[in-house]
Amino acid sequence: MSEMSDMSDMNHDAIAAEVNAWLDQHWNPALSLREWREILVDGGWATPHWPQAHFGRGFNQEQSAVVARVFSQRGIVPVAQTGPRRLAAETILALGNDDQKQRYLRPILTGEHSWCQLFSEPGSGSDLAGLSTKAEFVDGQWIINGQKVWNTSAHHADYGMLVARTNFDLPKHQGISYFLIDMRQPGVEVRQLKQMNGHASFNEVFMTDAVVAADDLVGDEGDGWAVAKTTLSYERRMGGVTRSFGGLQGDRQGR
Secondary structure (H helix, E strand, C coil): CCCCCCCCCCCHHHHHHHHHHHHHHHCCCCCCHHHHHHHHHHHCCCCCCCCHHHCCCCCCHHHHHHHHHHHHHHCCCCCCCCHHHHHHHHHHHHHCCHHHHHHHHHHHHHCCCCEEEECCCCCCCCCHHHCCCEEEEECCEEEEEEEEECCCCHHHCCEEEEEEECCCCCCCCCCEEEEEEECCCCCEEEEEECCCCCCCCEEEEEEEEEEEEHHHEECCCCCHHHHHHHHHHHHHHHHHHHHHCCCCCCHHHCC
């Protein structure tokens, strides 16, 4: 990451001036979206509220809003950070291990990878902990079997945030684990659900002996309920934060 000054105590005018100066030097409308987002990530302006060690500036909410306002006023597109991508990024940043942060965060911000959320199941209704999708640890990897439904963007997602049951003998909130699953593998089938208005925004996902590497378990086995609650807490907060960053659209189209 490029050098950056310690601006955690800077006032809003100073932050706006710093952002504008950086944009004057680096913004080029001839760049592709991916090229521009790579520069943003390297410059530390991708997610200013994140730690400097992970592409941010360590800003508080008000300071981050100043950065967002400058981007919005200048009509400059920020990083890819809405929808399931944002949920995945914030969850991995909060609870993922160093290897997961290294592998997943940057491709989320640049838009290289798109994500979906695999929580709801046909038989559990609104009871997230009532899930029956099964994950078994076999020969050093997790084997997943089950079905999810109402999954926005799953039909073009590269990866998914998955909760599955790893222990059926424990109370339902305790036997759940949280995984990062490759959606492009043969064991994952996505079927679009056609809505009454003719659109197909949602999907159902079938996993038949799908594979998750041991390194793609978030937290420890059985921690899935707590990790999922973290994801859901970001989902509740995401609307206002997303609007503050210019109301970026297009994530569901894989931008």
